[in-house]
Amino acid sequence: MKNIAFIMEHTTSRNLRNILLVYMLEVVTIFILIYSGYAKSVVPAILFLLMLFVWIHAYRIKKLVSQGTLNRILLLPIKRRSFMWSQLIFICASICLFLIILYTSWFSFHFLLSSDMTFQEILGLSYIVPSLNFLIPNTFIRFITLIIYVILLTVQTTELSLFIALKDKIGWTGNTVFFSWILVNDGVLTINDTFTLVCDMFMIVFIIFIFRNINKTIGFRQKKVKL
Amino acid sequence: MKKIFLLSITIIIAFVGFAGYFLFLDKDFYTNLHDISGDNHVMDGITWKGYNYSNYDEYQVQLTSNKARIAIRDEGITSSQEDDVGVAYKQYYEHKEDDIISSMIYVDTCDYTNEDKENLNIRYALTFANATANEIYFLNTNLVGHSNEVYTLQKKTSSCQYKGGVPQYQYVEMYNQVDASENLHYMDISSSLDENNNYVSQGVPPVFLKKDDTTYYVMPITDEYTQGMVQVYQLTLHQKESNRYGRIDTIDFITLPENRIYEDMKIIDDNFVILSHTDTNLYINIYEKDGQSKREVVIPYVQRDENRKLRVYVNDDCYLLYDSEEVYVIDMKQGELKERIPLTLNGEINREDTTLYYTDLLYKNDMLYVATAHDKYVETFLVYKNQELVYEGELNMHVYDALITLNTYYEGYFIREE
Numbered sequence: 001m002k003n004i005a006f007i008m009e010h011t012t013s014r015n016l017r018n019i020l021l022v023y024m025l026e027v028v029t030i031f032i033l034i035y036s037g038y039a040k041s042v043v044p045a046i047l048f049l050l051m052l053f054v055w056i057h058a059y060r061i062k063k064l065v066s067q068g069t070l071n072r073i074l075l076l077p078i079k080r081r082s083f084m085w086s087q088l089i090f091i092c093a094s095i096c097l098f099l100i101i102l103y104t105s106w107f108s109f110h111f112l113l114s115s116d117m118t119f120q121e122i123l124g125l126s127y128i129v130p131s132l133n134f135l136i137p138n139t140f141i142r143f144i145t146l147i148i149y150v151i152l153l154t155v156q157t158t159e160l161s162l163f164i165a166l167k168d169k170i171g172w173t174g175n176t177v178f179f180s181w182i183l184v185n186d187g188v189l190t191i192n193d194t195f196t197l198v199c200d201m202f203m204i205v206f207i208i209f210i211f212r213n214i215n216k217t218i219g220f221r222q223k224k225v226k227l
Numbered sequence: 228m229k230k231i232f233l234l235s236i237t238i239i240i241a242f243v244g245f246a247g248y249f250l251f252l253d254k255d256f257y258t259n260l261h262d263i264s265g266d267n268h269v270m271d272g273i274t275w276k277g278y279n280y281s282n283y284d285e286y287q288v289q290l291t292s293n294k295a296r297i298a299i300r301d302e303g304i305t306s307s308q309e310d311d312v313g314v315a316y317k318q319y320y321e322h323k324e325d326d327i328i329s330s331m332i333y334v335d336t337c338d339y340t341n342e343d344k345e346n347l348n349i350r351y352a353l354t355f356a357n358a359t360a361n362e363i364y365f366l367n368t369n370l371v372g373h374s375n376e377v378y379t380l381q382k383k384t385s386s387c388q389y390k391g392g393v394p395q396y397q398y399v400e401m402y403n404q405v406d407a408s409e410n411l412h413y414m415d416i417s418s419s420l421d422e423n424n425n426y427v428s429q430g431v432p433p434v435f436l437k438k439d440d441t442t443y444y445v446m447p448i449t450d451e452y453t454q455g456m457v458q459v460y461q462l463t464l465h466q467k468e469s470n471r472y473g474r475i476d477t478i479d480f481i482t483l484p485e486n487r488i489y490e491d492m493k494i495i496d497d498n499f500v501i502l503s504h505t506d507t508n509l510y511i512n513i514y515e516k517d518g519q520s521k522r523e524v525v526i527p528y529v530q531r532d533e534n535r536k537l538r539v540y541v542n543d544d545c546y547l548l549y550d551s552e553e554v555y556v557i558d559m560k561q562g563e564l565k566e567r568i569p570l571t572l573n574g575e576i577n578r579e580d581t582t583l584y585y586t587d588l589l590y591k592n593d594m595l596y597v598a599t600a601h602d603k604y605v606e607t608f609l610v611y612k613n614q615e616l617v618y619e620g621e622l623n624m625h626v627y628d629a630l631i632t633l634n635t636y637y638e639g640y641f642i643r644e645e
Binding site: 004005008009012013016086089090092093094096097099100103118120121123124127136137138139140143146147150 | 229230231232233234235236238239241242243245246247249250252253254255256257258297
């Protein structure tokens with residue numbers, strides 16, 4: 001744990017400013033969409049911003065590689081997986097904060113821009129906006145699906161960032177694109193509980209697959225040496 | 228040293244908390260009736276229930292006074308509440324149009340001539356919800372649905388039906404001879420078969436009431452060109468297997484007075500209420516459940532437009548008849564016309580290109596409540612008192628300039644007091 005915290009501190013602190021810029025951009029985008037009456041387009045907009053995220057993380061890891069930081073970390077007498085976990089936790093947190101900002105700005109801007117709406121009315125509206133009802137889960141299955149989706153986005157962003165940084169194809173990146181697409185496409189992921197569960201299973205399989213890819217291809221798996 | 232790490236962990240936990248928090252929120256949401264004109268206090272004590280289908284979720288809407296509660300149906304709605312709405316549906320909306328696929332005119336031969344057309348009786352092709360698609364029952368009537376002056380027959384060779392290589396019967400199309408392009412008259416019937424020999428029809432179905440799973444009542448809707456004796460038919464279905472019907476018995480249940488135009492029938496408290504009119508009078512005939520005539524109420528009436536059909540709504544001691552432009556409030560105790568209310572609109576929806584769908588009517592405290600849906604997907608409530616519109620309000624969610632509505636029609640009914 002100490003090692004993870006140590007690595008995270010040294011690999012991420014320089015790029016916090018860029019990530020904060022994306023959050024500011026997100027708040028401005030949501031404000032503009034609600035103000036101009038295009039609130040229904042909020043999900044495609046935030047998916048576009050999520051792609052910016054991938055780019056920022058890829059740029060960050062690329063810099064780590066080019067400056068030799070990655071090599072120096074790997075030379076330290078610590079578990080090599082610590083680096084992977086530090087990146088996963090950081091990327092996961094950045095995505096989570098992204099969604100938290102989405103929730104807070106979505107509700108608060110509605111309060112500000114339409115004074116006669118109650119919280120329940122805005123919540124009802126959120127259930128109706130296509131795809132947003134997926135991000136604001138009203139059943140336990142949808143809640144679990146959202147958590148799995150965030151984990152999938154995390155491992156996929158990590159994988160893609162490493163792929164870009166190391167200029168090495170380490171896996172198929174189409175699956176997140178696929179799930180993002182069906183999320184945008186009128187919230188089809190929540191069509192019914194059975195379909196949602198099937199999607200969950202697929203996403204878990206993808207997560208395991210990508211996780212193994214990250215673990216194996218970059219060579220973080222520690223070799224046992226027999227003496 | 229661990230600032231970012233701790234922050235990350237905190238954010239992840241916060242996100243799980245945020246997302247989980249939505250689970251514990253009230254699944255229902257509330258909205259107010261948005262006034263267009265008038266004071267919404269007139270809606271006090273009025274309850275309206277409806278369904279809405281939107282974005283894969285099904286909503287149940289309940290308007291009590293001027294406050295609407297909208298609930299997602301997959302959560303938070305108990306089965307007893309669903310039954311409650313189901314009862315309301317059965318009680319006030321006996322029309323089960325899903326049960327009937329088509330009504331059309333048939334000829335018993337595939338080689339008919341224009342001279343045959345005088346002998347073409349109206350036959351209805353009926354199919355039942357729990358029967359298979361190919362099981363069609365033909366109900367023969369005594370009615371001739373045309374006159375030589377008005378209609379001409381169009382032969383349609385593609386629709387001849389063969390059985391064992393022998394031509395059996397054929398659908399015919401009837402067009403108005405005066406203006407064949409204006410095929411709007413309600414008795415005009417056109418029908419055809421699709422590639423799979425399924426019936427595709429755009430005909431006017433008869434009034435088709437379902438008493439229970441095996442007993443149905445059919446009354447032809449007539450117009451001024453229909454000749455012959457109008458009868459109410461009782462169909463008794465003998466169930467053969469789980470999803471098929473076997474023998475169907477037809478009884479000429481009620482023979483109705485001649486030379487009238489029959490418009491609507493309802494079963495109310497086991498009585499048959501039949502609505503008809505002539506050029507000068509409007510008749511409400513009430514028959515008991517064994518088919519015996521019980522009562523007839525006659526009201527002076529002049530039909531202004533033959534395309535506007537009258538429909539009956541029941542309201543305790545009053546019957547409400549509406550023809551899209553006017554509502555006739557008939558006091559059934561006194562047997563007289565109590566009020567005649569022209570339907571007018573004040574607000575934005577009062578446009579010529581807007582089609583209004585009247586979903587339900589209610590007469591209470593000398594006020595007429597009208598629930599309408601129109602092509603902007605909004606439920607609009609109109610209240611009339613002393614033949615004047617006193618209130619108009621919409622059930623939707625106005626958010627900034629762009630209107631976000633529940634994006635399908637509401638289907639709903641006023642709840643009557645038991």
